[in-house]
Amino acid sequence: MEGQEPSSPLDSKPVVMAVSLTVAFLALGILLLFVVFRLKHNSSRGSENSSTIPLRGCQKDICKTNTQIPVEELLEALKMFKREEIEAEQTDDESVNRHGAGLLREYQQLPSTLLHPCNAGKELCNQNKNRYKSIIPYDHCRVVLQPSDTGNGYINASYVDTYRSPRFFIAAQGPLAGTVVDFWHMVWQEKTSVIVMLTGLVEQNKIKCEQYWPEQEQVYGDFTVTLNNTWTTTGLVKRIFGLQK
Structure with missing residues (x-):
């Protein structure tokens, strides 16, 4: 019976070397994947940090600053x-x-000084309709009441042009006790839908504007004004009026 020769130790070396190389390549591949992953992760975190801007709350002390300017001092301010x-x-x-x-x-x-004539506002019969002697509308852009039962149609109010269109809105003084009827006449004539009141009735113990609206309903000349609703929020009062003639 013929026996087999035992394998030589040299025959197993290629197998051992192949296994060792395979393990080394696998380890190197895993290491490369880990390095690439870390680089991408750090890059994404860096971009997030660079594009994130923390927002801080408004300091309350800034909002408490008094910025009120009296109307008569507005031009100088x-x-x-x-x-x-x-x-x-x-x-x-x-x-x-x-x-x-x-x-x-x-x-x-x-x-x-004044750039245009304002003769209508300087007329003796109209001087009592101006709240301030130095704030008078120019003749070429003043609002003229047509027709007028209260005089010559003068009211201290001017058309204001904007980039949208000419005469886009009207700037008017706070009504006096004797010009409330004229004020509602102007609102009716110009088909005004929004009135923005930029002053209080009284500021620093000085009357700045006559209360031109009723608590419920009131007749002003030929016009009946009805207060339909009122909303009050922080620093703002919104009133809905009904106007009839």
Whole structure:
């Protein structure tokens, strides 16, 4: 009976080397996958951090600042704000100093008086319809009441043009006790749907506007005004009126 020769130890070396290389490649592949995964993960976290901006709440102290400006001081306040703005621009912009006096001199050259006639508001019969002597509508843009049972159709109110269209809205003074009828006449004539009241009836112990609306219903000349509803929120009162003639 012929026996088999035992295998030589040299014959098993290729198998051992192949297994070792396979394990090494697998380990290297796993390591590469892990490195790529970490790089992508860190990149995504970095992009999220760079695109995230924390928002802080508004400081309540800022909202408590008193910014009320009396109507009679409004023009001077606007001039002061504009002057401060121009002076700040001159300080920051060196090119202004290289071109003469700059914007400040141009601003000072602007006329500070009336640019157009306002004869109607200066007439003796209309002076008692102006709340302030220095705030009078120009003749070319003032609202004229047609027809008028209370005089010559004068009311201290002006049409205001906007980028949308001419005469887009009306700027009017707070009605006086003797001009409430004229005020509702204007609302009816101009088909006004919204009245925005920018002043209180009384501010700093000074009467700024006559209460031109009723508590329920009231007749003003030829017009009957009815208060249909009232909503009150923080700093705002909304009233719905009915107007009939």
